[in-house]
Amino acid sequence: MTTARAFNINGQNHIAVVEAHDTLLDVLRDKIHLTGTKRGCDVGDCGACTVLLDGQPVNACLTLAGTVGERRITTIEGLAEDGVLTPLQRSFVEEGGIQCGFCTPGMALAATALIERNADPSDDDIKESLSGNMCRCTGYSGILRSVKRCGNYRSDGTCAKHDHHDGDAPEKSPDNDTVGVSIPRVDAADKVTGRAQYTADIFLPNMAYGKLLGSPLAHGLIKRIDTSKAEALPGVLAVLTGKDVTDTKHGVSPARYDEDVLAKEKVRHVGDPVAAVAAIDERTAERAVSLIEVEYEELPAVLDPMSAIADGAPLVNDRFERNINTHVEQVFGDIEAGFAESHLIREEVFTGNHIYQCPMEPHASISTWDPDGTLVLYTSTQVPHYVQYMMAHVLNIPLGRIRVIRPTVGGGFGGKAATSPLEINSALLSQKIGRPVKMVYTREEMFQYGRGRHKQHMRFKLGVDRDGKIKAFKSEIHLDGGAYSSFGVATAYYAGSMIPTLYHLPAYQYDGYRVMTNKPACGAMRGHGVPQPRFAFECLLGMVADELGIDPVEIRERNAMDPETITVNDLDIGSCEYRATLREVKERSGWAEKYGKLPPGKGIGIGCGGFVSGAGYCIYRGQVQLSHEKGREPFQKKSIFPHANAVVKITEDGTAAVLMIGAAEIGQGSDTVLVQMCAESLGIPASRIRMRSGDSDISPIDLGAYSSRITLMGGHAVSRAGTAVVDAMRPYAADLLDCNEDDIEARDAKMFVRDHPSRCVAWEEVARKYFNENGPLVGTGSYKPPDGLGGDYKGATVGTSPAYSFGSAVCEVTVDLETGKVKIDTFTDYHDCGRAINPKTVHGQVEGAVIMGASETIMEDVMFDEQGKLLNPNLHGYLMMTIKDAPDIFSGIVDSYEPRGPFGAKEIGEGSTLPVLGAVAHAIANATGVWITDLPITPEKIRRAMRAKAATAEDVPAMAT
Amino acid sequence: MYLPDIQLHEADTLEAAAALMEQLGPRAEYVAGGTDLLVDLKTARTEADHLISITNIDQARQLTADSEGLTIGSLVPVGRLNETPLSGTWAAIHDATQVMAAPAIRNMATVGGNLASAVPCADLPPILMVLGGGVDLWSRTGVRRIPVCEFFTGPRTTVRRHDEILLSIHVPPPANRSGASYERFALREGNSIAVASVAARIRLDDAGMMQEAALAIGAVAPTPLLLENIPAILAGRAPNETAWADAADAAVAAADPISDIRGSAEFRRELTGVLTARALRLATERIGGDST
Ligand SMILES: Cc1cc2nc3c(=O)[nH]c(=O)nc-3n(C[C@H](O)[C@H](O)[C@H](O)COP(=O)(O)OP(=O)(O)OC[C@H]3O[C@@H](n4cnc5c(N)ncnc54)[C@H](O)[C@@H]3O)c2cc1C
Ligand code: FES
Ligand code: FES
Helix, strand or coil, X not given: CEEEEEEEECCEEEEEEEECCCEHHHHHHHHCCCCCCCCCCCCCCCCCCEEEECCEEEEHHHCEHHHCCCCEEECHHHCCECCECCHHHHHHHHCCCCCCCCCXXXXXXHHHXXXXXXXXXXXXXXXXXXXXXXXXXXXXXXHHHHHHCHHHECCCCCECCCCCCCCXXXXXXXXXXXXXXXXXXXXXXXXXXXXXXXXXXXXXXXXXXXXXXXXXXXXXXXXXXXXXXXHHCCCEEEEEEHHHCCCCCEXXXXXXXXXXXXXXXXXXXXXXXXXXXXXXXXXXXXXHXXXXXXXXXXXXXXXXXXXXXXXXXXXXXXXXXHHEEEEEEEEECCHHHHHHXXXXXXXXXXXXXXXXXXXXXXXXXXXXXXXXXXXXXXXCCCCHHHHHHHHHHHHCCCHHHEEEECCECCCCCCCXXXXXXXXXXXXXXXHHHCCCEEEECCHHHHHHHCCCECEEEEEEEEEECCCCCEEEEEEEEEEEEECCCCCHHHHHHHHHHCHHHCECCXXXXXXXXXXXXXXXXXXXXXXXXXXXXXXXXXXXXXXXXXXXXXXXHHHHHHHECXXXXXXXXXXXXXXXXXXXXXXXXXXXXXXXXXXXXXXXXXXXXXXXXCCEXXXXXXXXXXXXXXXXXXXXXXXXXXXXXXXXXXXXXXXXXXXXXXXXXCCCCCCCCHHHHHHHHHHHHHCCCHHHEEEECCECCCCCCECCCCCCCHHHHHHHHHHHHXXXXXXXXXXXXXXHHCCCHHHEEEECCEEEECCEEEEEEEHHHHHHHHHHHHCCEEEEXXXXXXXXXXXXXXXXXXXXXXXXXXXXXEEEEEECCCCCCEEEEEEEEEEECECCCCHHHHHHHHHHHHHHHHHHHHCCCCCECCCCCECCXXXXXXXXXXXXXXXXXXXXXXXXXXXXXXXXXXXXXXXXXXXXXXXXXHHHHHHHCCCCCECCCCHHHHHHHHHHHHHHCCCCCCCXX | CCCCCCEEEECCCHHHHHHHHHHHHHHEEEECCCCCHHHHHHCCCCCCCEEEECCCCHHHCCEEEECCEEEEECCCEHHHHHHCCCCHHHHHHHHHHCCCCCHHHHHHCEHHHHHHCCCCCCCHHHHHHHCCCEEEEEECCEEEEEEHHHCEEXXXXXXXCCCCEEEEEEECCCCCCEEEEEEEEXXXXXXXXXXXXXXXXXXXXXXXXXXXXXXXXXXXXXXXXXXXXXHHHHCCCCCXXXXXXXXXXXXXXXXXXXXXXXXXXXXXHHHHHHHHHHHHHHHHHCCCCCCC
C-alpha cells in the first residue's frame, strides 16, 4: 500500500511516498532526508527520535507515518528560525549540553516542549521531561544546566548574567579564547541544529544497503548455507558468505588476528557474522538476510572463564589451549617478604560485570570505490588510521588506496576502536555491486558485536603494616574475553599494569588469564581493563582501613603516589597531584563530619583512580605499511613513526587557518581543545581556525581516540605545527617591524616586538606577505612518545605513557534498606589532569564518566542465557542511568602542570571513570553495613547480603564505619 | 529495524472499525498509540497483516468525571490522564501514570492499550482494580462491562474477543473516608518497568476501623491480581502496622512471580511484602478527615 502523503514539517509541506509500514522516523530520515532526527534504538527506549507533533513530544520510531495526518511536525531543523538559534539552543551550546550530539536533537525538542509550557521549570520538571531521552556522554549535568539556564539567553546572542560553575575559567572574551578558557565546542552549533552529519545520515547517489546475518548459536559448525531464496528476492543485489570472502583474518593484536570476515566453518558466538547481503533498501536487505538458510551442527558452548579453562572444556578456538588467550605472569619486588612483613593480610574475591559502551549512535559504515580503485570508507570510528590499516590488510591493497572519512561520531567509549564487520563487508559488497553500500547496526546487533568491558573475576590479596602502609599486593584475574582476541591481550596487561600508578607498592604480583568464551568478544572500554581491578583494589583498601581503624582517606594519603616516581613495574610517573585531589574531595564533601556519622541507609564513600595520557606504543609494530608486506619487526623500545601529526595551512589572505589532523572527534571534545592549542601557538583566536579532522586524504595520520591520547599527543602535534607557521612568518614580521626575528611574538592576531606590544602588525598582513613572496604558508608538527618508555619484562609496554592522571571522588548515597534500592545523591570529584586546556570540556568528561561509572556500578550488565543468547540486547533490558537517576556532580580541577604535556596538559576522559566504581561501592557499604563485591551492586544483591548478615548476627551490628 | 509488511486502515467510528475487523479477519489488529504493538511487530513478538488505526474514534477519547464516576475513554493518552486533575481516591491513578514510561511515550500510549495488551507488569491495572474499575467492551452487538479484576486471563491475554473494542474504563465515585495509592519498584528512576507493584485502597468507618480494603499486585503473577482475601483479613481492624504485616503476608502468598532479568521470584516476593505495607500505609495517610 504505497501512497503519496503530505506532511506539515517545520511549517512546510513535504510530499513523500509512504508505505503502510513506514514510521514517521523512516519517512523523515530515509525519504525526506531530514536526518537531524536520530535512530538510536527504534523501539521507544532512547528518545533520539523525539519530534514534536502539534507541539507534543513523541517518539517518531513508534509513530506510524500513515496516522500523522495534518498534525504539525517539528524536527530539530525547525527550531532555529532564519539560522538564528533559539535561546534554548544557545544555552545548549554555551552551557556544555552537547558532547557527541547524538542525543541533542531529541533532548532539545523535548526541552522546547517543556519550556513552552513552563518558562521557569524546576530541576524535577526538567528531569521528568527528559527522562525518556538517553545520553551516554554528558552525565546529563550539562543538559540540565542548559535547560535551567536557557532563560538567560536571548536569540540575539546576548546573555544575562548567571552563576558560573566553580572552577571554571573566566568568561571568554573575543581576544581570549585560546588555552585555558572554556570556549564552547567548535561543533556545537552544528549539533544543536541537526546539521551535523553522522555516517547513517549520509546518502550517496545510487546507494545500496547491506545487512549481516548473525549466528543464532553460541557455538556451532556450519554444515550448509543456502542463499537461493535471498538471492531470488526482488531488490537483492548481492549475497556473500564465508566461501566468497578472503581467508585473511583480522583483529586488533597483531599476534592474534583471529576473526574471519564471514564465518568460514565455525560460529563462536550469537551474532557472529555468517553472511552479508546488499539490496536496494535496508528493509529488503533485512528481509533477504532472514531468507538465508543455514544448517548448523551445534557444539557445546563455554560461557564463563572458570569452566572454559577446565580440562576437556570445548575449545572456542583451537589455537588457544584450555581457551587461554593470554596468560600474564608478572612479579615485581619481593612478594613473599612483603606479605611476611605485613601486619594485616586480607584476601577477597571480586567479580565484575559485562558492560557495553552503548554509544547512542549505532555503528555505521558506507563504502564506495573510486574508479581508480581507491576505497572511500565513511565510518563511525574512533580510530580512522587503524581502520585504514586493517582494511588494507584484509583487502590486500596499499594503505594509500584507502581513504577513511570519519563523519560526526555519536560516541565510542572504546566500542568503535576496532575495525568492524560493517567496514569490511560494506567494502566487499560495494566492490561486488559497483555501488556505494551503507550498513548500520541495529541496537541488538551492537550488543552482539560486543567489544564491551571484560567481565573480570578477581582474587586480590593485600598486605599492610600497622599504619596501613602497603607491603605487598597480589592479584589474580580471569578475564572473560568472549569469542575473539580483539584488544584482549592489552586488556589483560592493563588490568595489572595500572594498579601500581596510584599507590606505592613495594611488591606486586599479577597473574592474569584472558579466557575465550562463546560470547561476543570483549574489547577496550573507557578505562581499558582497569575499572574493575581498580574498583576491587579500592574496596579492599577500604576494608583494610576499617579493620585497622584508619580513616579511608587517611590510608590513601599514607600510600599515595608522589611525582617523579618510577613505579614498581617501571612506569615513569611525572607530575602527580594525587594527594591534592584527596585533600580537596575530603574538604569539599565534608568527609570528616559525615564518615561514620550518618544514619542507617545513608552512606559516603571514597574511590580513586588514574590513567595513561596516551599509550606509549602503537598497537602494531613497525612502520606504516600493509601489515603483511613485511614480516613482523622485532620490538624496539621507541616509536617507529610519529603517533600524532598535524598540518596547518593559512588561507592566502591570512584571515583563517585550516587545521588538519586525523585525531578522531567522537564527542569527547578533541576538535575543540586541539583548535585552542593550535590557536595559542599561532597567536590568533580559535574562532579563526577551521578544523579538518575527518578525512584521511586531507589530514595526516593520528592514531585515534583511545588510551586518552589526543590532548597530549595531538596537542603537541598541532602546537608544533602552529609554531612552525609562526617561525616561517618571523623574517617577514621582523622585516615589517624592523627588529630581530627572534624578538617576534604572535598573540591576539598580531605580531609584535617582544616587550613592545605597540610595535605590532596585523597577523594576516604578515601571512599575506609570506604568501606573496613564498607561496603557501603551511606548518607541520608531529609527536612521538619519548624513547625507552617502560621496563624490560614481557608486557612492559602496556601502561607506559608520557604522563599519568590522578583523581579522587567522594560519593554519597541513600539506600532504601527495605528494597535495597540505591539512590546516588552526590558526587564530589577532583582531578589532576595537568593544565586544563578547556575547563568546561574537562568537567563535561568528568560528569559523563561519573554517570557512566555509577551506572555500571549499580545497574548495567549484559546478560546471557544458558545457551549464550543475549537476554537484554536493548535499552530497556540493559539499564543505563536516565537523567532522573543522575546525581548532582561537583567536578573540580587541582593545580597541576605536566612538563611532558602540551601547555602542561594531560588526560581526563578515561581516568575520570576510575574512581567512580569504588566510591559508589564504598558508599553503599557505608550505608548498609554490607560490602557487595560482585558488580553490578543491584538492590537484590544488597538485600540478599543484608539478610545473610542479619541471619548470622542476632542483632545487626552498627553500620560500617 | 522495520515493521513487517502490513496494510494500514483508519477508522473514525466504532462501527467502521468493527466493520473493518470483520472484513479483515484474525490477522488484523486494532492499533491505538502503537507503543506496545509496534514494538512487538518490530521485534517479531507478534504478527499481523492489517492494522486498524482507531485513534481518531472520538467516542473513545472522552475523559469525564461526575457523580456517576470517572469515565476514561480507552484512547485517552496516558499523558493526558496524568495531567488531568483527579479528586479523592481517583488521584491515586496519577501514582501510576506518572511513573509509566516517559513523557513522549505517555503522549502516545493510551489507557486502553495498557489494559488491552495485558502485560503482567502494566502499571494501570492494579490501581484500576482496587478502585473497582470496569472495562466497557464495545461490539456491534452491544457493550458489556467487565470488572478490571476479571479482564485478564493470562500474560497478554484477556476476555476481550478479537472484534471487541475497548471503549472506556469506568471508575466508581470515591467513597468518603477512603484513600488509595500505588507503589511500584523499578530498577531505575526514569523510563523503567515495574519489577513489582502494589495498589491499595482503604475505607475507614466512623470509628476509624477499616470498613473496606482492597489490594492488587502487579508484575508478580501471570496477570495483575486483585487479592480476594484482603477484605476478610483487614475489615474491621485498625489501620496499623500489624494489619499491614498480615496483608503483606497474604500478598506474598498470592504472588506467583517468575525469575527474569529484572529480579528473581524470591526478590519479587520480598518486594511484594514491602510494597504492600507501603501502599496501605500511604493509602491510610491520604484519608483526609471527612473528605471524599
Ligand atoms: C519505552 C517504553 C516504555 C514503556 N513503559 C511502560 C511502563 O512503565 N508501564 C507500562 O505499564 N507500560 C509501559 N510501556 C507499554 C505501553 O506504553 C503501554 O502499555 C501503553 O499504554 C499501550 O497503549 P497503546 O495505545 O500504545 O497500545 P497499542 O500498542 O496501540 O496496542 C496494544 C494492544 O492493545 C490493543 N488495543 C489497544 N487499544 C485498544 C482498544 N481500544 N480496543 C481494543 N484493543 C486495543 C491493540 O490491538 C494491541 O494488541 C512502555 C512502552 C515503551 C515503548
Ligand atoms: S529511536 Fe526512537 S526512541 Fe530510540
Ligand atoms: S551527547 Fe548525549 S549521547 Fe552523546
